[in-house]
Amino acid sequence: MRLFLRKIFLFLILTLGSYIVSINLLELILPDIYKPNILYQVGDGMLKKKMRDSERISSPDVVFLGSSHAYYSFDPVFFDKIGVSSFNWGTSQQTHPQTQMVIKEYITQNKPKLVIYEVFPEIFAMSGRESMADFLNAGEPFEVSFGDIWHFDNSIALINTYLIKYSRRILGVKDKTEFFDDKESYDRGFIKETNLNNNPRNIPMLKWVPRENQLKAFEENLKLLKDLDIPVLLVIAPYPFDYKNSDDFMSYLQPKAKLLSYKEILEFDEIEDFSDFHHLNYNGVLKMNRHLIEFLTKNNYLSKS
Numbered sequence: 001m002r003l004f005l006r007k008i009f010l011f012l013i014l015t016l017g018s019y020i021v022s023i024n025l026l027e028l029i030l031p032d033i034y035k036p037n038i039l040y041q042v043g044d045g046m047l048k049k050k051m052r053d054s055e056r057i058s059s060p061d062v063v064f065l066g067s068s069h070a071y072y073s074f075d076p077v078f079f080d081k082i083g084v085s086s087f088n089w090g091t092s093q094q095t096h097p098q099t100q101m102v103i104k105e106y107i108t109q110n111k112p113k114l115v116i117y118e119v120f121p122e123i124f125a126m127s128g129r130e131s132m133a134d135f136l137n138a139g140e141p142f143e144v145s146f147g148d149i150w151h152f153d154n155s156i157a158l159i160n161t162y163l164i165k166y167s168r169r170i171l172g173v174k175d176k177t178e179f180f181d182d183k184e185s186y187d188r189g190f191i192k193e194t195n196l197n198n199n200p201r202n203i204p205m206l207k208w209v210p211r212e213n214q215l216k217a218f219e220e221n222l223k224l225l226k227d228l229d230i231p232v233l234l235v236i237a238p239y240p241f242d243y244k245n246s247d248d249f250m251s252y253l254q255p256k257a258k259l260l261s262y263k264e265i266l267e268f269d270e271i272e273d274f275s276d277f278h279h280l281n282y283n284g285v286l287k288m289n290r291h292l293i294e295f296l297t298k299n300n301y302l303s304k305s
Helices: 002-029 046-056 076-080 096-110 121-125 129-138 156-171 212-227 246-253 282-298
Strands: 062-065 086-088 114-118 232-236 258-261
Touching (some): 002 156, 096 129, 096 212, 129 156, 212 232
Parallel strands (some): 062 086
16 A cells, blocks of 8 residues: 555656646747737846836835736826825736735835725726736746635636746846836836727626626735735726716726725827827826825825824
8 A cells, every 4th residue: 555655656756747747848938829828928028027016116196006018197297286196006916915915015114105996897807817917927026826826717827927937036047137117107017008098998888897806905915905904096098988887887896995986087089199099198197186186185194294
């Protein structure tokens, strides 16, 4: 019996070793289009860039959290003009569990005077797999454990990425460094987009169907910020389409914290103010940020204490 169990154990070890070698070879050889179940990223992307920048921009007055709607919408330059420092921690498809990682690793240490939390409806309906892959690839201080990834939809992609990352770390393999660097469009986490949405889509009305784990993480995030005694302002950046049950979304958010919905507050042109079917270009950013600064100043959110 012991011999049998030993053979089984050796077989499993050899199988795992062969699998890890195979996925590493596939990652090196195949173009991205042929490896949908591997999300490993070579070099430094925008998240790494933000991590480096955030280390030298300590204790900003305002921090922006959220998805790409955050990093395309909130420009620190507007806050500079009124003597308020800020940093944009929005990341691509950032869902609420990843926002929680930023709160725990950055907000807790820097304690800004205000957190502006962008809340795009669709983020509540996403699994967060792609965003978790970004944080997994980025590494310290956002160390992702195996227990953090196994429960995702199509978790095999995250498991493969995890195995590639840590096998390379153990073997001391260093990837070619590819830095994200776009001085013209990037500033303290914000991305400036000047293109017009010249091909607007006719998007049918969607239905807001949130995931329970996203609602849970979102509410945990608000509690974390409350426990840190940091005011939070929820902001819905505009998007040129509608949800059948948008009232359900608004009814869910309104009791949670002060909410500004720029889909309702201001009018935005689908072509002139957007760069694609749901992100603002700089025309739209100008409109939104001017109003936001006015609101924050009028309501003493930015008063020095």
